[in-house]
Amino acid sequence: MPPTIDPDYVCREHRYEKLTWPEINEAIAQKKVVVLPIGSVEQHGYHLPLDVDVRCANSVCQAAGMAAPEEMLVLPPVSYGYCNHVMDFPGTITIEPATFVKMLVDITRSLAYHGFKRIVLINGHGSNAPLVDQAARQTNLQTDALCCSLSWWELIGQYWNEEVRESGRGGSAHACELETSMYLHMDPAGVRTDRIEGALPDYTTKIPGAAEWHYTDITLGSGPASIISWTASYSETGSFGAPELATAEKGQLVFDRAAERLADLIRWFRTRPTETRREHHAEKPTMAYPFAW
Numbered sequence: 001m002p003p004t005i006d007p008d009y010v011c012r013e014h015r016y017e018k019l020t021w022p023e024i025n026e027a028i029a030q031k032k033v034v035v036l037p038i039g040s041v042e043q044h045g046y047h048l049p050l051d052v053d054v055r056c057a058n059s060v061c062q063a064a065g066m067a068a069p070e071e072m073l074v075l076p077p078v079s080y081g082y083c084n085h086v087m088d089f090p091g092t093i094t095i096e097p098a099t100f101v102k103m104l105v106d107i108t109r110s111l112a113y114h115g116f117k118r119i120v121l122i123n124g125h126g127s128n129a130p131l132v133d134q135a136a137r138q139t140n141l142q143t144d145a146l147c148c149s150l151s152w153w154e155l156i157g158q159y160w161n162e163e164v165r166e167s168g169r170g171g172s173a174h175a176c177e178l179e180t181s182m183y184l185h186m187d188p189a190g191v192r193t194d195r196i197e198g199a200l201p202d203y204t205t206k207i208p209g210a211a212e213w214h215y216t217d218i219t220l221g222s223g224p225a226s227i228i229s230w231t232a233s234y235s236e237t238g239s240f241g242a243p244e245l246a247t248a249e250k251g252q253l254v255f256d257r258a259a260e261r262l263a264d265l266i267r268w269f270r271t272r273p274t275e276t277r278r279e280h281h282a283e284k285p286t287m288a289y290p291f292a293w
């Protein structure tokens with residue numbers, strides 16, 4: 001017989017994988033939100049290690065989990081992501097888009113099946129974003145759980161842009177002022193500070209007309225013409241932005257703010273009501289739903 005659930009017992013452990021199965025039953029009864037950090041193993045220029053994206057996403061989630069363990073559990077991260085366009089750089093690992101979405105949905109379906117009905121996907125790699133969004137959508141259609149997805153920098157975009165960053169548009173794109181500051185805060189020994197090169201602090205000057213149509217910045221937004229091709233065709237170092245402006249102090253400011261905002265988001269999401277689906281056909285469809293979600 002499994003141990004009975006004590007409704008007043010609150011497990012202070014936020015790491016999903018450290019719980020026993022009876023404790024998982026308690027966490028389900030307490031309606032904890034489950035958070036899945038998602039990153040990549042991908043080149044980040046001459047000066048940052050391959051684990052930047054998974055480390056940023058996971059560290060922000062772990063900090064939020066430690067601050068609010070009564071609200072959430074944090075799963076071990078998905079360390080690999082979609083990087084097909086980055087394979088000219090040694091070390092990058094890529095997962096095909098269909099495989100990646102399918103694996104994410106297998107994780108969320110497992111959670112929903114056990115009884116977790118609020119799931120948050122926290123992405124750390126820009127090119128994963130549309131696929132993580134797709135996984136969250138599929139979760140909402142295939143299960144009775146509610147799934148929310150975002151990239152961690154969306155938690156701090158306005159704060160970073162208005163109060164912390166020094167670079168202009170294009171300065172926070174990849175292995176940039178933002179990611180380098182985060183890594184300097186999380187693990188300064190991991191940053192090869194003598195190899196920092198601001199390769200493209202103003203990418204928009206490289207191509208005629210790009211300032212109007214085609215620029216990239218993860219927190220200030222991108223131009224309307226999205227043209228994403230081989231990374232090696234437009235960056236020599238693999239870095240985009242202004243890593244030379246990065247500091248550990250900036251990293252700490254955004255790291256702490258991101259963890260705080262994530263805990264706030266989860267407090268809201270945990271008690272957010274679920275809307276009821278309604279059938280609007282005057283005559284009910286006569287066949288089973290024909291789409292693969």
Ligand SMILES: [Zn+2]
Nearest residue numbers: 052053175179
């Ligand atoms: Zn990155």
